[in-house]
Amino acid sequence: MTNQFDPRKELKVNAIENGTVIDHIPAQNVFQVIKILGLEGFDNQILFGTNLDSYKFGKKGIIKVSNRFFAPDEINKIALAAPSATLIVIRDYQIVEKTTVTIPDQILNIVKCFNPNCITNHENIPTKFTVVSKEDIKLRCHYCEKITSKDDISFR
Amino acid sequence: MKNRSLISINDFSKEEQLKILDLAEEFEKQPTQKILEGYVAATLFFEPSTRTRLSFETAVNRLGGRIIGFSDTSSTSVQKGESLKDTIIMVSNYSDIIIMRHPKAGSARYASEVATVPIINAGDGANQHPTQCLLDMYSIRKTQGTLDNLDIAFVGDLKYGRTVHSLVMALTNFNCRFHLVSPQELKLPSVVKMHIKDKNLEYYQYTDLQEVLPIADVCYMTRIQKERFSDPIEYEKVKNAYILKNSMLKGSKDNLRILHPLPRVNEISEDIDDNPKAYYFQQALNGVYVRQALVTSILGVK
Numbered sequence: 001m002t003n004q005f006d007p008r009k010e011l012k013v014n015a016i017e018n019g020t021v022i023d024h025i026p027a028q029n030v031f032q033v034i035k036i037l038g039l040e041g042f043d044n045q046i047l048f049g050t051n052l053d054s055y056k057f058g059k060k061g062i063i064k065v066s067n068r069f070f071a072p073d074e075i076n077k078i079a080l081a082a083p084s085a086t087l088i089v090i091r092d093y094q095i096v097e098k099t100t101v102t103i104p105d106q107i108l109n110i111v112k113c114f115n116p117n118c119i120t121n122h123e124n125i126p127t128k129f130t131v132v133s134k135e136d137i138k139l140r141c142h143y144c145e146k147i148t149s150k151d152d153i154s155f156r
Numbered sequence: 157m158k159n160r161s162l163i164s165i166n167d168f169s170k171e172e173q174l175k176i177l178d179l180a181e182e183f184e185k186q187p188t189q190k191i192l193e194g195y196v197a198a199t200l201f202f203e204p205s206t207r208t209r210l211s212f213e214t215a216v217n218r219l220g221g222r223i224i225g226f227s228d229t230s231s232t233s234v235q236k237g238e239s240l241k242d243t244i245i246m247v248s249n250y251s252d253i254i255i256m257r258h259p260k261a262g263s264a265r266y267a268s269e270v271a272t273v274p275i276i277n278a279g280d281g282a283n284q285h286p287t288q289c290l291l292d293m294y295s296i297r298k299t300q301g302t303l304d305n306l307d308i309a310f311v312g313d314l315k316y317g318r319t320v321h322s323l324v325m326a327l328t329n330f331n332c333r334f335h336l337v338s339p340q341e342l343k344l345p346s347v348v349k350m351h352i353k354d355k356n357l358e359y360y361q362y363t364d365l366q367e368v369l370p371i372a373d374v375c376y377m378t379r380i381q382k383e384r385f386s387d388p389i390e391y392e393k394v395k396n397a398y399i400l401k402n403s404m405l406k407g408s409k410d411n412l413r414i415l416h417p418l419p420r421v422n423e424i425s426e427d428i429d430d431n432p433k434a435y436y437f438q439q440a441l442n443g444v445y446v447r448q449a450l451v452t453s454i455l456g457v458k
């Protein structure tokens with residue numbers, strides 16, 4: 001089993017010594033995930049690739065962040081942009097932990113409210129949603145109370 | 157309820173809603189009392205309104221409180237680009253309670269988060285209008301003697317009418333049956349119907365107004381607006397089907413009362429106005445008592 005995940009054989013993007021690999025990101029959302037995690041302002045080495053061949057998904061994206069480990073709360077923020085993401089913790093080139101993301105109960109300031117008449121689309125207000133359905137992804141806006149569904153989600 | 161904001165009807169429990177209605181009954185008996193002397197209420201109307209603003213201002217004035225505010229934004233700093241947050245924080249400094257109407261949905265909830273005084277939502281876009289809901293409940297209870305086990309007909313634009321959505325949701329706490337009469341294009345949204353289903357209550361959908369008139373205890377009329385139709389021909393087809401005329405009330409129950417949040421355009425024919433079953437003008441007056449009950453409860457005076 002361990003050989004199957006050997007980073008030197010499997011990954012087209014260079015391996016990292018210590019840090020976090022976020023794999024199986026939908027190819028079109030890689031930049032979104034970078035933004036949500038605030039990696040744009042990060043000083044450490046970051047490698048990423050997109051439109052890579054994936055056995056499971058056809059095309060996928062991957063991000064590798066050196067010397068950075070995420071708390072579950074932090075990483076779950078990407079669940080809407082990358083519900084299928086796999087999170088791999090690397091220490092000394094070895095996989096020490098592999099988890100998946102779960103959709104949190106509340107979504108703060110990531111998603112734009114679908115309702116054009118919502119106050120959050122007109123004033124400088126952080127958005128806030130309660131996740132009313134995790135299966136087919138339905139978010140209820142804390143302010144206008146309208147539902148933003150999976151197909152209507154766009155990121156701020 | 158002291159110091160609490162009222163943004164959505166669900167912010168107050170069924171017991172709290174009934175407490176407001178009970179208190180409103182007291183104010184109906186004695187609407188003029190000097191119990192708000194020394195209090196300042198701000199009425200911020202970012203969007204015009206006649207009934208809601210005037211009934212709030214009457215409610216406060218009759219109790220001896222003072223009013224500051226504006227009835228449109230043309231003479232305010234909003235025109236200079238002031239944010240809602242800044243306006244609300246500033247007015248919080250000047251008043252004990254803020255009553256606001258705003259064209260954007262969610263504005264009142266946001267205001268309640270930045271204000272240091274309680275907010276009463278007097279309408280936020282297409283979202284909520286809880287004080288209308290309370291006065292509708294008051295009117296139903298007053299005319300029927302109860303809120304339980306009633307047959308309530310809702311007629312007209314059930315899709316966009318925010319007063320209909322709030323009232324249906326509030327009445328699901330009282331074992332009512334819902335008779336929903338609307339054109340196909342303007343049916344009650346499934347989100348609202350879910351609330352009825354969740355409480356295991358019955359609802360029936362109709363396109364013919366005449367069908368529900370013999371069974372209804374309350375007939376809640378709303379205005380159908382032309383701009384709601386994607387196809388103007390559809391509007392022309394239905395526009396006359398939802399006009400209530402005096403002759404149609406033959407065979408209706410004695411206790412039937414016609415309610416309407418107003419303004420009415422032509423959906424209730426004027427020949428009904430003198431029929432004792434017409435209740436919409438009294439309904440608008442009840443708004444004063446309900447708002448007196450609400451303001452005094454939130455300020456902790458009652």
